[in-house]
Amino acid sequence: MDRKKIIIIDDDKVVLESLQKLLELHSYEVLAVQEAGEAFSKTKSFNPDVILLDLLMPHLGGLEICEMLNSDKETQGIPIIVVSALDKEADIKKAYHLGVVGYITKPYDLNKLLQEINKAIAYKQEDLA
Numbered sequence: 001m002d003r004k005k006i007i008i009i010d011d012d013k014v015v016l017e018s019l020q021k022l023l024e025l026h027s028y029e030v031l032a033v034q035e036a037g038e039a040f041s042k043t044k045s046f047n048p049d050v051i052l053l054d055l056l057m058p059h060l061g062g063l064e065i066c067e068m069l070n071s072d073k074e075t076q077g078i079p080i081i082v083v084s085a086l087d088k089e090a091d092i093k094k095a096y097h098l099g100v101v102g103y104i105t106k107p108y109d110l111n112k113l114l115q116e117i118n119k120a121i122a123y124k125q126e127d128l129a
Helices: 013-025 038-045 060-073 089-097 110-128
Strands: 006-007 029-033 050-054 078-083 104-107
Touching: 006 013, 006 038, 013 029, 029 038, 038 060, 050 060, 050 110, 060 078, 060 089, 078 110, 089 104, 104 110
Parallel strands: 006 029, 006 050, 050 078, 078 104
Antiparallel strands: none
């Protein structure tokens, strides 16, 4: 069985490294991207099954990245899960309006995050069927 691929887009190096290690322990192939400006091109070349996206980043915010990914033919079918410190209802609604399939607030519960990832992968497979 192929390992599922996850790209993590977050400007916090500690979050990136810890989350990457945790997901690799759960048999995922993981690419960590710290620069928001690289997120779009790296997503296209890596072709992940799921995107984990922070919203608060310098230069290019997570919502802008979300819009870019969901408006491009190559990346629009990839489920996006927001992993962010933003916990206001307005931020969550805006993210869902832009097409995310899950929203986890930091600090995150690993089991809940893994459940969201599994749901997102199942969601993608249903779309492909």
